[in-house]
Amino acid sequence: AQSVTQLDSQVPxxxxxxxxxxxxxxxxxxxxxxxxxQYPNQGLQLLLKYLSGSTLVKGINGFEAExxxxxxxxxxRKPSVxxxxxxxxxxxxxxxxGAQKLVFGQGTRLTINP
Amino acid sequence: xxxxxxxxxxxxxxxxxxxSLKCEQHLGHNAMYWYKQSAKKPLELMFVxxxxxxxxxxxxxxRFSPECPNSSHLFLHLHTLQPEDSALYLCASSQxxxxxxxxxxxxxxxxxx
Numbered sequence: 001a002q003s004v005t006q007l008d009s010q011v012p013x014x015x016x017x018x019x020x021x022x023x024x025x026x027x028x029x030x031x032x033x034x035x036x037x038q039y040p041n042q043g044l045q046l047l048l049k050y051l052s053g054s055t056l057v058k059g060i061n062g063f064e065a066e067x068x069x070x071x072x073x074x075x076x077r078k079p080s081v082x083x084x085x086x087x088x089x090x091x092x093x094x095x096x097x098g099a100q101k102l103v104f105g106q107g108t109r110l111t112i113n114p
Numbered sequence: 115x116x117x118x119x120x121x122x123x124x125x126x127x128x129x130x131x132x133x134s135l136k137c138e139q140h141l142g143h144n145a146m147y148w149y150k151q152s153a154k155k156p157l158e159l160m161f162v163x164x165x166x167x168x169x170x171x172x173x174x175x176x177r178f179s180p181e182c183p184n185s186s187h188l189f190l191h192l193h194t195l196q197p198e199d200s201a202l203y204l205c206a207s208s209q210x211x212x213x214x215x216x217x218x219x220x221x222x223x224x225x226x227x
Contacts, residue, residue: 004156032214043118043204043218044157051214090157100145100214101170104157 023091137205
């Protein structure tokens with residue numbers, strides 16, 4: 001069975017500093033990988049996804065992630081964060097084509113301090 | 115605007131009540147999902163409907179009963195819930211083939227008293 005581990009439950013960062021949110025997954029087959037963001041009182045919004053091809057994936061709001069198959073990781077990075085990036089971030093994995101069965105990590109709360 | 119709406123946004127119900135959550139997607143998708151989001155727990159997939167057929171039922175108690183009358187609408191019927199069922203219930207939709215992205219609604223915050 002697949003699983004996702006987000007290594008940090010909370011990450012405080014100063015504004016304009018770089019940030020990395022870590023995600024490791026476990027699966028016996030090829031996977032699709034996703035990062036979602038959840039702002040307060042809202043649903044989840046897709047930041048970026050890896051389906052195939054280039055292992056460096058660029059998403060919205062200046063975020064990017066790198067798929068590392070040997071380390072089974074998909075860490076999310078941003079070179080310079082803004083106050084508006086304060087939110088909960090979720091890594092997810094899917095093995096199934098068609099109606100997806102997404103398995104989510106527990107989330108990382110990113111707090112940006114001025 | 116995500117194209118997925120959920121009503122009501124907040125719901126307080128007693129353990130003996132019967133209520134329903136509604137989800138509507140305006141994206142032309144053919145798969146819909148219910149998730150439960152509890153504090154300090156990962157999102158839990160509850161049900162998946164693909165082409166209006168239920169394809170996944172993730173060991174959810176029978177006090178939760180889904181209904182998908184067409185590809186645009188999804189309901190979650192609730193009865194005799196427990197306080198531990200209090201959570202944010204999220205609906206999502208996607209296309210069976212294509213970009214594999216699930217689009218989420220804003221959720222219904224459910225409190226069981």
